[in-house]
Amino acid sequence: MKPSVEEIGSLLALKRHERPEEGYFDDFLREFHQRRREEEALKAGPSGWLRRASAWFSSLGASKWAYGAGLAYATIMALFLLAPDSAQVQSAPPVPVNYKVAPAEPVAVEQLNALDLRPSSQGSTGEQEF
Amino acid sequence: MPDDPLQPDPDEDLVTRARNGDTRAFDALILKYGEKLYGLVYNMTSHKEDTNDLLQDIFAKAYYSLPRFRGQASFYTWIYQIAVNMTLNFLKKRKRRSGMSLNELDSSAQLDPGLVDSSHMANPEKQSKLHELQKRLNEAMLSLSEAHRTVVTMFDIQGMPHAEIARILKISEGTVRSRLHYAHLHLQSKLQDYWE
Numbered sequence: 460m461k462p463s464v465e466e467i468g469s470l471l472a473l474k475r476h477e478r479p480e481e482g483y484f485d486d487f488l489r490e491f492h493q494r495r496r497e498e499e500a501l502k503a504g505p506s507g508w509l510r511r512a513s514a515w516f517s518s519l520g521a522s523k524w525a526y527g528a529g530l531a532y533a534t535i536m537a538l539f540l541l542a543p544d545s546a547q548v549q550s551a552p553p554v555p556v557n558y559k560v561a562p563a564e565p566v567a568v569e570q571l572n573a574l575d576l577r578p579s580s581q582g583s584t585g586e587q588e589f
Numbered sequence: 590m591p592d593d594p595l596q597p598d599p600d601e602d603l604v605t606r607a608r609n610g611d612t613r614a615f616d617a618l619i620l621k622y623g624e625k626l627y628g629l630v631y632n633m634t635s636h637k638e639d640t641n642d643l644l645q646d647i648f649a650k651a652y653y654s655l656p657r658f659r660g661q662a663s664f665y666t667w668i669y670q671i672a673v674n675m676t677l678n679f680l681k682k683r684k685r686r687s688g689m690s691l692n693e694l695d696s697s698a699q700l701d702p703g704l705v706d707s708s709h710m711a712n713p714e715k716q717s718k719l720h721e722l723q724k725r726l727n728e729a730m731l732s733l734s735e736a737h738r739t740v741v742t743m744f745d746i747q748g749m750p751h752a753e754i755a756r757i758l759k760i761s762e763g764t765v766r767s768r769l770h771y772a773h774l775h776l777q778s779k780l781q782d783y784w785e
Binding site for chain 2: 463466488
């Protein structure tokens with residue numbers, strides 16, 4: 460025999476009186492405050508900053524993609540604007556040269572003979588190593 | 590406790606004080622609604638430890654979200670909605686993680702014997718049969734889907750009207766009624782072997 464819907468309803472209504480054991484909510488409140496204190500301690504550190512930023516970002520919903528794209532664009536533009544530009548480096552104005560350029564004195568043959576013009580060493584591609 | 594737009598929120602003072610940092614005001618709200626929310630979460634999860642953890646998370650979420658609470662609904666409706674959403678999310682994750690056996694769940698709840706039909710107190714046999722029936726009912730509740738168990742918990746156990754359930758779950762009243770109808774039929778067939 461099946462119970463009627465009313466009988467099911469009455470049986471279910473009995474569950475309205477179910478409650479946790481005595482003193483449960485005293486312990487619950489203690490635990491609640493303990494967790495808040497621990498969270499405050501964590502928030503104070505650098506990991507707290509990251510956590511808060513992450514939580515804020517997550518709370519944005521669908522608009523987080525727009526914020527993320529905007530942030531990426533701003534970062535790229537900032538890097539672009541802050542990077543040194545060769546065109547912006549201005550060369551110093553030409554200074555008029557007012558010293559005489561005297562030709563080098565001819566080197567005596569004896570001095571040339573004293574010079575060691577042999578290649579000291581060469582690299583693998585033929586360049587001279589210093 | 591259905592929201593009446595003409596009636597001020599009875600918790601307005603406590604909410605304002607809690608929002609301004611008065612922790613004792615928030616404690617008062619926990620004590621006021623804790624039992625009701627415990628009943629909701631426990632009847633949906635049938636697990637005491639999960640109920641405790643979830644209840645902590647629910648009140649924590651409410652605590653940190655208080656600045657965003659605009660008062661368009663009553664505080665009770667607002668926190669009840671948080672509780673339902675978080676519990677449903679938890680149940681989805683629990684289902685994905687593992688198929689929990691009924692043995693791991695509390696099939697017999699902590700029922701205050703003083704509040705069971707007092708006429709049966711003089712009849713231990715009837716008392717024992719009632720307890721057995723309650724145990725079978727808990728098992729039958731667990732065999733319902735989360736969606737059906739939610740409406741049964743809110744309507745049959747917590748006594749909420751259809752309109753309030755529809756508002757909290759963001760479904761139509763018709764959907765509430767059809768889920769209840771299906772859930773009752775299901776419970777009827779599950780209990781027929783134990784009914785006299």
